[in-house]
């Protein structure tokens with residue numbers, strides 16, 4: 001073996017890329033940046049990404065679940081945190097006690113938060129979410145004024161922010177974002193006329209931050225682009241952004257197999273002649289999907305994954321790299337010599353988006369950080 005590897009498969013995260021990517025967006029917008037680190041920082045590691053983003057000038061972190069926000073607080077990350085998602089009523093007290101801002105969209109929910117705030121004698125920081133067209137969470141635009149009134153009149157609540165989320169900002173030529181923006185502005189002028197506008201308005205995700213500067217308001221919620229991943233094919237990142245994540249493994253075994261030898265469960269692949277077959281200790285339990293057409297990099301070349309992906313292992317055909325031997329590094333996402341496989345390439349093979357590729361890298365895959 002060329003070198004003894006410490007892990008079977010691992011992710012390398014370049015935290016300086018995260019810091020750089022935040023600095024890039026800070027050049028484009030005048031407001032603040034919220035680093036979206038939900039889902040374990042899109043698979044990169046929430047705590048480390050949050051620290052790198054704050055070092056680059058981000059001032060908020062955005063999360064989906066209370067557990068995620070508490071993980072940051074336990075790591076002594078003390079910037080403002082916003083939860084985008086629903087918080088089970090029994091968990092609201094933890095948000096209040098840890099100064100975590102909550103998203104609300106209906107009157108009952110607001111009442112229940114106020115009740116907890118009164119019990120714990122701790123004011124709740126509230127962001128009212130308006131559904132301007134995403135159809136997920138958010139009050140109807142026509143109810144926004146009434147909800148803003150309730151929040152403002154409830155002494156246990158601090159009306160900190162108001163926001164919406166765009167459904168199609170990653171299709172910059174599509175008119176939906178403009179329509180959603182207009183609806184948000186209508187809500188804002190209505191509540192402003194009653195002096196109810198909160199200090200912080202936000203709407204833009206990565207795609208909108210990059211292509212729709214009118215919607216940047218006081219904060220942009222910056223996720224996929226912070227990781228150096230393209231929001232979509234129609235909304236690619238400028239070259240100044242760098243991907244932070246590489247996913248690697250190693251050839252654990254290389255052998256020559258005679259003709260007509262079945263490879264892996266079901267023998268879907270059979271050798272045609274004497275073939276060099278490599279085994280890699282990565283499988284679907286690591287998030288490497290059971291899809292046909294997978295490829296990885298070995299000795300600077302793309303080689304095909306053959307046969308079915310197993311839970312912990314896959315096999316590759318090594319004809320193109322006759323020198324390959326046990327111990328050689330394998331790249332699943334990243335660069336090797338002049339060859340590269342991006343999260344977007346893998347997403348295409350898997351019939352999904354880059355978000356799902358990195359979020360799906362298994363919990364048992366260690367994340368190694370370079371800064």
Ligand SMILES: Cc1ncc(COP(=O)(O)O)c(C=O)c1O
Pocket residue numbers: 036084165204205206207221222223224225231
């Ligand atoms: C409410 C909200 N804001 C912002 C983001 C960040 O989006 P993106 O990763 O496209 O920047 C997300 C992610 O899904 C989100 O749910």
